[in-house]
Amino acid sequence: MDAHTLAGRDSNTRAAGDDAYSVVHLDTRDADDHAACLQHWNQRYDQLSAGTFTGRFDEFWFDNVQVFRERTNQVVHEIGTSWEGSRTIGVPVELDGTGWYCGEPCELDSIITLKGGEDLDYRTPRLHDIVAVTTDVAAFTDYAFRVEHRDVEAEIGKRRIIPATADQAATLRSFLLTVLASLEATPDLLRHPQMRKGLEQAIYASIVAAITPRDDTPRPATPCRTRQLIVDRAREYMRAHIDAPITVADLCTELRVSRRTLQYSFQDILNLNPVSFLRALRLNGVRRELKSADPASHQIADIAARWGFWHLSHFASDYRAMFGELPSDTLRQATPPTHA
Known part of the structure; x- marks a missing residue:
């Protein structure tokens, strides 16, 4: 195009x-x-x-x-x-x-x-x-x-x-x-x-939500063991892809469950929704990169984008809430890797 x-x-x-x-x-x-x-x-x-x-x-x-x-x-x-x-x-x-x-x-x-x-x-x-x-x-x-x-x-x-x-x-x-x-x-x-x-x-996701009729149906009954298995499989997949910006859609595809089922399983077992869980993992991924980056040659926006963050002001706010400092603070304190 x-x-x-x-x-x-x-x-x-x-x-x-x-x-x-x-x-x-x-x-x-x-x-x-x-x-x-x-x-x-x-x-x-x-x-x-x-x-x-x-x-x-x-x-x-x-x-x-x-x-x-x-x-x-x-x-x-x-x-x-x-x-x-x-x-x-x-x-x-x-x-x-x-x-x-x-x-x-x-x-x-x-x-x-x-x-x-x-x-x-x-x-x-x-x-x-x-x-x-x-x-x-x-x-x-x-x-x-x-x-x-x-x-x-x-x-x-x-x-x-x-x-x-x-x-x-x-x-x-x-x-x-x-x-x-x-x-x-x-x-x-x-x-x-x-x-x-x-x-x-x-x-x-935003389009699907916009065309979703009001859902007053009761929450489906899922055995506790099944919910635990879903969360265990999700965490196993995350560990195998620790350096990748995993999305909710990736987990749904891998586990062959709906977003709704994934949501209920995470909420019940971890008391945390999968979006927040994955955001935390991606924020940690950004932090690891920032800590080892060269402040003179790395842009925070590029590192955030590589981890799937498209709204930079929200990213900075989430990062500060998670780690108590701004991404720029982490980068300034970074220790670039040494090369022989």
């Missing part, structure tokens, strides 16, 4: 040399130009309200994920299709009225979706600001099967607007905006495959 620049627009585009990721930032002054912003989409935008058009587009694309935000200031009729084999999930950030998405009203807390090959038909309100993710549908459904034991494509079906509560929409909106802000601050960290993997899985 190549970052691109179209004539007649203010632009700031960048692509990694190894094509691991691309970044696009564009200010637009024409609906046709704005329609061409999304890489590998086929779209046409017709401006319906009178006035000067202005828009803003931001996109980060890495591995299976295309995350973007677009803002427009005129009523626009959007038609087109996304790239083949994709699934898009989006939630508005700001609207000044109701839009009309594929035959249904679209409001602030609507979660909209589009599958590759389906026709987009969207009449936006005058002020329209939306954040969305387009991803490889096979990668997304595989994650949901392995980690959540859910068939999300069957759950979505032919829906174009996914039923969700205001809290679900707000949580997804906040998370995706945080992703964009983090990538805006440190886009070069996307060159680390561990960070891209962790971020992709975090995005998938």
Whole structure:
């Protein structure tokens, strides 16, 4: 995938040399130009309200994920299709009225979706600001099967607007905006495959949570011995991969259990959820690297990214809470390895 620049627009585009990721930032002054912003989409935008058009587009694309935000200031009729084999999930950030998405009203807390090959038909309100993710549908459904034991494509079906509560929409909106802000601050960290993997899985988890109906079913009864076995196998796997940034999805795949089962097992046996447990392991991995690093030649952000930390301010806060000092303090006290 190549970052691109179209004539007649203010632009700031960048692509990694190894094509691991691309970044696009564009200010637009024409609906046709704005329609061409999304890489590998086929779209046409017709401006319906009178006035000067202005828009803003931001996109980060890495591995299976295309995350973007677009803002427009005129009523626009959007038609087109996304790239083949994709699934898009989006939630508005700001609207000044109701839009009309594929035959249904679209409001602030609507979660909209589009599958590759389906026709987009969207009449936006005058002020329209939306954040969305387009991803490889096979990668997304595989994650949901392995980690959540859910068939999300069957759950979505032919829906174009996914039923969700205001809290679900707000949580997804906040998370995706945080992703964009983090990538805006440190886009070069996307060159680390561990960070891209962790971020992709975090995005998938947030989408699955957003399309999950309220679950009032009782907690499944799992024998204590089974829960203990799950935790023992998980810890054995962790010990065998002590130098790798293991994720919850890795454990679910290896143990062939759902995230929910893993959560209950860790909570019962260790009184700690698996996310916190794995975060602690990864923080210790960062600390070991920092203690032996050369302060003159190592960047904390790069070390954190290699251990799958994509939100650096959260990382620094978690590190300080765990060890009582900032990562920079550890690095300053480091003893670089000596070479004969």
